[in-house]
Amino acid sequence: MIPLQTPGGPAPSPFSPEQQSRFDADFGRAVAKYAADHRRAALLPVLHLAQDLLGWLTEPAMAYVGFRLDIPKVRVREVASFYTMYRLKPVGRHAIGVCNSVSCWAMGSEQIIKRCEEKLGIRSGETTRDGQFSLEEVACLAACGYAPAVLVNNYRYVENVTPQSLDSLIEELRAKPGNSMAPAPEPKKLEINRGQGEAPRQTEPQTTGPSGATSVQTSGGK
Numbered sequence: 744m745i746p747l748q749t750p751g752g753p754a755p756s757p758f759s760p761e762q763q764s765r766f767d768a769d770f771g772r773a774v775a776k777y778a779a780d781h782r783r784a785a786l787l788p789v790l791h792l793a794q795d796l797l798g799w800l801t802e803p804a805m806a807y808v809g810f811r812l813d814i815p816k817v818r819v820r821e822v823a824s825f826y827t828m829y830r831l832k833p834v835g836r837h838a839i840g841v842c843n844s845v846s847c848w849a850m851g852s853e854q855i856i857k858r859c860e861e862k863l864g865i866r867s868g869e870t871t872r873d874g875q876f877s878l879e880e881v882a883c884l885a886a887c888g889y890a891p892a893v894l895v896n897n898y899r900y901v902e903n904v905t906p907q908s909l910d911s912l913i914e915e916l917r918a919k920p921g922n923s924m925a926p927a928p929e930p931k932k933l934e935i936n937r938g939q940g941e942a943p944r945q946t947e948p949q950t951t952g953p954s955g956a957t958s959v960q961t962s963g964g965k
């Protein structure tokens with residue numbers, strides 16, 4: 744077992760210059776929230792920064808995060824592989840996560856997942872051949888009161904989802920350009936559409952538990 748105090752070794756940056764400047768700025772803000780001798784506590788948000796920029800957590804990205812936080816790469820990987828919101832393999836440009844925890848399940852998430860699978864021609868956990876869509880079942884998105892809920896690319900909530908609104912969502916996403924996972928939604932801003940007639944609500948970014956999803960945007964209700 745590698746002691747937690749073992750520092751991470753030097754690792755090259757996996758980012759482009761433009762990504763690097765964004766990472767550095769957000770890294771500084773993330774680390775500043777913790778005491779100087781507890782900077783490793785920023786691991787979760789910093790992993791999200793890397794994932795947002797790259798679309799998923801590559802091995803070089805995890806090594807680099809460990810390097811910046813003085814955490815062994817193996818420790819970074821342990822954390823990243825524990826939380827389902829971290830992606831350890833590439834996903835489609837539009838990564839759709841359908842909550843299938845109890846509230847959403849009770850409100851018909853199984854039907855939403857089935858519709859998604861039919862519409863995209865893939866099963867949960869798969870990516871379409873053109874790389875445009877990935878589908879996965881996810882655990883509670885903290886939107887239980889507006890179940891069933893869907894999360895797109897970690898930052899866009901769609902609530903009160905119906906098969907019809909799901910069709911509209913997929914068509915909307917299909918019309919958007921891009922051949923790879925969105926590099927990162929920016930700036931992070933929360934937009935929630937409760938669907939079924941309620942007006943969209945916007946609030947400041949929030950943390951939603953271990954996922955660290957801090958901002959969302961929706962266009963549901965179609």
Ligand code: FES
Nearest residue numbers: 842847884886887
């Ligand atoms: S059960 Fe789906 S958001 Fe909580």
